[in-house]
Amino acid sequence: MNISRKTLLASIMLPLILSIGTVATAAARQYSEHHDTQEQDTGIREIASLPLHWLDSEHKGKSNPASWVHFKILGFNDFHGHLSTGRKVGGRPVGGAAVLAAYLEAAEAKSKNGAFIVHAGDQVGASPPVSALLQDEPSITFLDMLANDYCEKSDNEQSDDDHDHKRMSHHKKRNFRQQKCNVIGTLGNHEFDEGKQEMLRLINGGNYVTGPFLQKEYKGAVFPYVSANVIDNATGKPLLKPYVIRRIKGVKVAFIGAVLKETPTIVTPTGVAGLSFIDEADAINSYIPELHRQGVHAIVVLIHQGTRQRYYGGPTDAEVGTLHGSIADIVNRLDDDVDIVVSGHSHSFTNALIPNAHGKKILVVQAFSYGTAFDDIDVAIDPRSDDIVEKSARIVTTYGDIGPGLSPDKDVAKLVAKAEAMVAPMVSKVIGTTTAGISRSANAAGESPLGNLIADAQRRKMGTDFSFMNAGGIRADIPAGKVTWGDLFTVQPFGNDLVTMNLTGVQIIQLLNQQWVGQPYPRILKISGLSYTWDNARPENDRIVEVRKADGTLLDMAASYSVTVNSFMAAGGDNYTVLTTGTNRVIGSNDLDALIEYIKAMPQPFNAVIEGRIKRLN
Structure with a gap:
């Protein structure tokens, strides 16, 4: 129903069922410990704090809280x-599927x-x-193992309401008590890699051409x-079901x-061939009347788009203000x-009540990345109005040294061990x-030690004047000690080819300015x-002072x-469109092979540092 709500006085707040787990409360915990540097802004966005918001004012005085239906969204x-x-936050172990x-x-x-267990995209890829x-099959199987006995493969094609029959799964299921399929996912950009x-x-299933892997x-x-x-151009209809309804x-x-x-x-053209991506809000809103006709007024959006907010522990603070970005x-x-x-x-923290254009407060959450945290959302629905009347969340860190982390799920641990052995x-x-490891973290100008190493490897392999590497293609640091093939694959997992081309000096200046022009945030x-x-004080299309x-x-x-870039960039990825105009294009080595070859040829232990290749004014 299209009714805006106002914040009630604290005296009428009802206690929520608080989430389990220990949440780091020290303000010193930095978001950068917990997130990936791909696909996000370069600054922390703060939201002005207001009093706690628990209840929707339209239900004040005409609803019996004892009748409300309480549940969680995880x-x-x-x-x-x-x-x-193997990941750590503040020196403590976090994450892993079993944890x-x-x-x-x-x-x-x-x-x-x-x-309900939900994921907001990029379950696979990179x-x-x-x-x-293993073609990311274990990561889908992991989610299958979280599903209850009411889930079934055909749910991706079933009617919008639920089935009433129970099925036996090919996986041992968790003992979740939700009496309908409890897991729902959506697509991220990396699902299209x-x-x-x-x-x-x-x-939908079926073996990969080089399979089978873990399952026959x-x-x-x-x-x-x-x-x-996501619209299939061949049919003009959504590629997948736009929504599901749960009771x-x-x-x-x-x-x-x-x-x-x-x-x-941000995906190679072949990855999205035959598909159109329409406005997110328009697409979501277009299904609201259809849901109303089915008696649905409690709606949750799973969206692969985000921003950043300064981290805090505890339940949702009613921070009503401005989130930046799309x-x-x-x-x-x-x-x-x-x-x-x-x-x-954005691989970051978000936990805030944000108003829409009518002042309706919408709870927006995000739990960093890589399974190092999760959204623990408490929800209540009033059966008289069929609307959500209570919502609050905690972003819970999945520490491996306390609480549930001390007893990882044994079945999931077996799945992971089998994949690791394979x-x-x-x-x-x-x-x-390496003696100290090599970091992908950039300085204020945008230069990083690992970025220098990779760019050098690509230029050396292809024998060009210059090379350019997108930061989003560098997915992890190189650890200290023995560096394995697996470590380097984790750094560069996309399997891009290297492409050489010729650009004029003017085009190179255009390329460097495209680090800001048309970007949601600087992509150095x-x-x-x-x-x-x-x-930084100059206009986005004229920030380059000099190039040597x-x-x-x-x-x-x-x-x-002559320049070297990867095949993703060469196709105009990340809005580096000037690269599509380069001449004398030649496809060469795989990017990972080039890095491995370069490191093998370096004196050992090898290293890379920030050299002042990029300088920033203002």
Whole structure:
């Protein structure tokens, strides 16, 4: 119903069922410990704090809270195939599929009416070898193992309401008490890395051409994927079901999916061939009347788009203000019946009540990435209005040294161990040694040690004047000690080819300015064979002060230079469109092979540092 709500006085607040798990409360915990540097802004966005908001004012005085239906939504995002343990936050172990599963099961057990488990995209893609070398099948199987006995493969094609029959799964199921399929997912941009058909295979099942892997016959997802804004050009209809409806204690809740409409600009053209990505809010809102006709007024959006907010522990603070970026515009335009947005993509923290254009407060959450945290959302629906009347969340870190982390899910642990054993012969090969590790973290100018190493490797392999590497293609740091093939695959998992081309000096300046022009946030390239200075006070299309070649001489605007980029960039990915105009294009080595070859040829232990290749003014 299109009715705005106001904050009630604290005196009428009702206690919520608080989430389990320990949440880090120290303000010193930095978001950068917990997130990936791909696909996000470069600054922390703060939201002005207001009093706590628990209840919707339209229900004041005319509803009996004792009749409300309480349940949980447990969400995570940007898992990217991180099945194994080994990540740390503040020096403490976090994440891993078995640990995450234990936390989710423990959280569900505290909810009288059970829980829904949702993911907001990028479950697969840009994955470490334990998942990627097996075509990310283990990461879908992991989600299948979280599903209850009411889930079934055909749910991706079933009617919009639920089945009433129970099925026996080919997996041992968790003892979730939700009496309908409890898992729902949506698509992220990385689900399209290998194209529509491979994405559909992961969902619907069937062996990969080099399979089988862990299963004799890969079963696919037993739970539904929803996406309202990805259109199959051949049919003019959504590629997947736009939404599913779930019942809990007689009331209905809908889950609608969407992915950022800019997906074609950050995925290779072959990955999105035959598909259109329409406006997220328009697509979501277009299904509201259809849901109303089915008696649904409690609506949850799963969206692969996000922003960042300063981290805090504890339940949702009623921080009503301005979120920056595309997600702000999307939330602003959402229908008043949307109550909760589970977001992703920016690999960051979000937990805030944000008003739409009518002042309706929408809970927006995001739980970092890689399974290192999850959204623990408490929800209540009033059966008299069929609307959500209470919502609050905690972002819970999945520490491995306390609580549920001390008892990882045994079945999931077996799955991970089997996958690790299958890829071990390849990933364990030692390529080189470092003494202190090599970081992808950039300085204020945008230069990073690992970026320099990769750009140098690509220029050396292809023998060009310059090379340029996108930061989003560098997915992990190189650890200290022995560096294995698996470590380097985790750094560069996309399997891009290297492409050489010729650009004029003018085009190179255009390329460098495209680090800001048309970007949602600065995308600073990693470079080799040149250096440059940029001025943050100048307009986006004119920030380059000067460019010098490796010999110290200035770039000649009229001259032609040979450059190396990866195949993603060469196709105009990340909005580096000037690269599509390069001449004399030649496809060369795989990017990972070039890095491995370069490191093997370096004196050991090898290293890379920030050299001042990029300088920033203002």
